[in-house]
Amino acid sequence: MKQVAQNYRSGELTVLDVPVPSCKPGGVLVRSLFSLISTGTEMMKVTEARLSLLGKARARPDQVKKVLDSMAQQGPVATYKKAINTLDSYTPLGYSLCGVVVEVGAGAEEFAVGDLVAAAGNEFALHAELNWVPRNLCVRVPDGVAPEHAAFATVGAIAMQGVRRSEPQLGELACVIGLGLIGQLVVRLLVASGVRVVGVDTVPARCAMAEEAGAIASGTPDGEGGVALERAIAAATGGLGADHVFLAAGGDSNGPVELAARIARDRARVVDIGKTKLDLPWNAYYEKELDVRFSRSYGPGRYDDRYELEGVDYPAGYVRWTERRNLECFLQLLAAGSVDVGPLVSGTHPIADAESVYGQLRDGSLKGIGFLFEYPEAADQAPAAAAPATAHTRTVAAPRTAGTSQRTGTGTDSGTVRLGFIGAGAYASSMLLPHLAKLPAATLGTVATTRSLSAVNAQRKFGFRALTTDASSVLEDPAIDAVFVVTRHHSHADFVCRALEAGKAVFVEKPLALTAEQVDRVLETVDRTGNDRVMVGFNRRFAPLFTDLRRRFGPTAGPVSVRYLVNAGELSSGSWYLNEEQEGSRFLGEGGHFIDTVGAWIGSAPVEVTAFQTGDGADLQATLRYADGSLATLTYATDGNARFPKETMDVSGAGRNARLDNFTRATVWSRSGKDVKRSYAGQDKGQRAEVAAFVEAVRTGAPMPIGLDSLVSTTLATIAVEESLTSGGPVKL
Structure with a gap:
């Protein structure tokens, strides 16, 4: 199938031939009819991709901090390879479409093959011939709504959530700054709600479009146009000022924020929907005690995997308007004729022409508000006769x-x-x-x-x-x-x-x-x-510094004591590791690494595990007792400094000590003195040697590099840590 993709490193934008996604449980496979180009969000991404590495860094300072933290822990070489691997990959575009259901996954039986649906999500409703969409990001299209208009449902939900955040009332006056696609939809929703609207944009044609949609006035923000706008707002409100201001603009100018302060009434609400500079002029916002609010995407449920991926809905009594209900509501407004998106369609283009379309949007030769990609093979096919997709392998x-x-x-x-x-x-x-x-x-x-x-x-x-x-x-x-x-x-x-x-x-x-x-x-x-x-x-046992350190430490006649500190750090809010109900705890997923490394050093299986955790449950400490009498203490900390080394292992026994510092330095203290070795090429945690050993074992039929008994012992010991935390006592293995 065809899909639009972009390489964020090179800026290349192309239409690829890719395998059809499989229909997973909890969602439906949708054959696209029309997908909407977001001329704001998508073009910002397209523009960023064409920047130099330095330009990308300036555009994403949040990512630069992550890179610096990674360099402190993993070294420049490993960090560079990881960053380039991430950048030098095709990423999808698109997040709003209308199509026909061709396959229904288990748990999504509310849909049927042939249903005309609108779909949302920048991971699901992509510019592609077929998409798998989870049930809570997919809604049926009411009768009478054209598919090309239903493709606006996602951006309509974004605009609707912004309007809801402001809580407007009948007869109030709102000013919409930025009359691009989202701004035009905000104007239409406010007019449908009985709110008087004034529009602001630097492009006169967009201002005229807002007035055609029902705005009582519109104009440019500067010069005579700006003066006229402020007079119009004052006249319409008896000098009070706008009750609501919606920031639907983009760019690096602080003008929209400053204009909002001038035209807003005392204690008005200012809602940020777009991505504009927000350097709030303190005096102006303080003196009017302006209520600044943010609108997050399509509505409640966004960025919550339990809602979006697992289909767990929020009760309407507690959350009336979720992202799915916003999608449904917008489509109902289209069906009733309360909102008309027809004038926003500036052009429809075949998906095969995507590269040319984005190029024209970028250089300004293609002008307008809303552009659609059309999928002609699907468009010619009656919904009831929609054929299933089977080309999963290429x-x-x-x-x-x-x-x-x-x-x-x-x-x-x-x-x-x-x-x-x-x-x-x-x-x-x-x-x-x-x-x-x-x-x-x-x-x-x-x-x-x-x-x-x-x-x-x-x-x-x-x-x-x-x-x-x-x-x-x-x-x-x-x-x-x-x-x-x-x-x-x-x-x-x-x-x-x-x-x-x-x-x-x-x-x-x-x-x-x-x-x-x-x-x-x-x-x-x-x-x-x-x-x-x-x-x-379990790659760490194959790390060159670890194996060499174990050799230099030498054999021991009796038990040893091991202390392993893991400075795991915090997880990002969207990490799937946080879904403990499905994926298990974070330690359960990662802790086996460290238990296996200790076991490889000792050469003996753990026989007992005792674990404790901090009051908030963020950090834990486990003590493992081994068959030969050795003891290991493992500390797994998540609230340490991000630039402190991630892993430090200390071993004591037989009159010797050893330390492994984050797989970059390994030291042995013995009667002959101190012996230090370093990895000047950066971290090597053993992955190269690990996969080579596995492939060779498969090729020759030799035993696996780690015995099954050891794998099972490490896994059960990791599980036992969780059991000990629950029971509060030791767990024998």
Whole structure:
């Protein structure tokens, strides 16, 4: 299928041929009829992508801080590679469309194949022929609403949420500053609500459009136009000033904020909907005690994964207007004729012409407010006869990226291992695939991702021979020798079992499982199939500084004491790690790394775990007792300084001490003195050696690099930490 995408590093904007997304539970697969270009949000993104790296940094200072924090913890080399990997990827455009349902996932049975729907979301309602959309971001289109008008529903919901934030009342006067697409919709919604409206924009044609929609006056903000506007507002309000001011403008000028202060009445509400400079003039806003409010996207539910992805609705008695209800309300206004978006359609273009359309919008040769992409094959198809989409897999003649070698042959019979990947997110793309792509013994076969562009990015960078959005295509392919599972935590155990049942070797990123029951299922599958070819991504035991430090420390006749400090740091508010109900706790997902590293040092299995956490539950400390009498204390802290090293391990025993400082420096203290080694090339946490060892074991049939008993022991010890926190006492293993 066709999809519009942009490379944020190079600025390249193109229409790609990508696999059709699979229809997952909780949503529907929608064949697009029309998708709306957001001339504000999207063009800002398109413009940023064409900036230099320095220009991008200036445009996104929030991201610069993250990069600096990462450099302090991981070093410049690792940070640079990670940043470039993120930038040098295709990203989607679009977030508002109308289309026809062609497939219904489990849990979304309120929809039926053939339904005409409007869809929202910058991860779901994309400029693509087909999109999977979760149920709470999808609504039926009422009879009588043209599909091209229904495609405005998302931006209509954005405007509606802004109006709701201001709480206008009949007869009041509102001023809308910025009469682009959102501003024009705000004008129409306010007029429909019985509110008098004055519009402000630097483009006279937009002012005229606002007046045609019902604004009592409009004009430019400067010079005589600005004076006339202020007089009109004063005349309409008896000198009081505007009851509400909506900032729907963009750009770096502070003019809209200053104008709002001049025209607003005492204690008026100022609502920011767009993305404009907000350097509030303190005296002006203080003296009038202006109420400044922000409007966040489509409404309550936005950025809440439980609402958007899991379909958990908010009770109307507590949250009357969610983003889905805003979408429905806007469509109902269109159906009733209370709002007309027809005059906002400035042009409709085939999706194949997207590159040209964005170019003309960027250089100003294409003028207007609302532009639509049309999908002619879908438009010619009657909704009731909409055909399901089945092209989830695409085979390509994969070009090799710079620095990789072209290989021939398939599977172990020809001396190479053919790999399949399920998941190709940030970690897989930066920490695993770059190493695998350079291994002569490995051939990258098929990559499966839930998002179409993720598969395209993986193929483009690493040379996969086929890409798909159907994980079963990887698991059922007889040519695949080994499967890498690099997905979200809740899916690991299931994919491992399915891969083993298919006769594959499997490499799964930590954790192997989230519960003891899932561990039992993996072991039952191993027993039933006789296939124990499992490897978990416990990479730290393969780190060069760690293995060398263990060698220099030497053998010990008795137990040792280990102290491991993890300065994990805070998670961003949108991180999927925060969904503990589905993905398990943060420690459950990551803690196995550190328990495995300690176990690799000691060479013995833990037999007892006791854990405590701080009052707020943010930090924890676990003590592990091992069969040989060794003790390990693991501190997992989330509220430390972001630039303090992430990991520090200290070992004491047999008259010696060892310290591993964040995989950049390793020191041994012994009777012969102090011996220090450093990694001058930056952090190496062992991923290169780890994947090489796994591929070689698969190729030769040798034992897995980490024994299954050890993998299970580490996983159960990690789970035991959670059990100890709950019970308040020790847990024996």
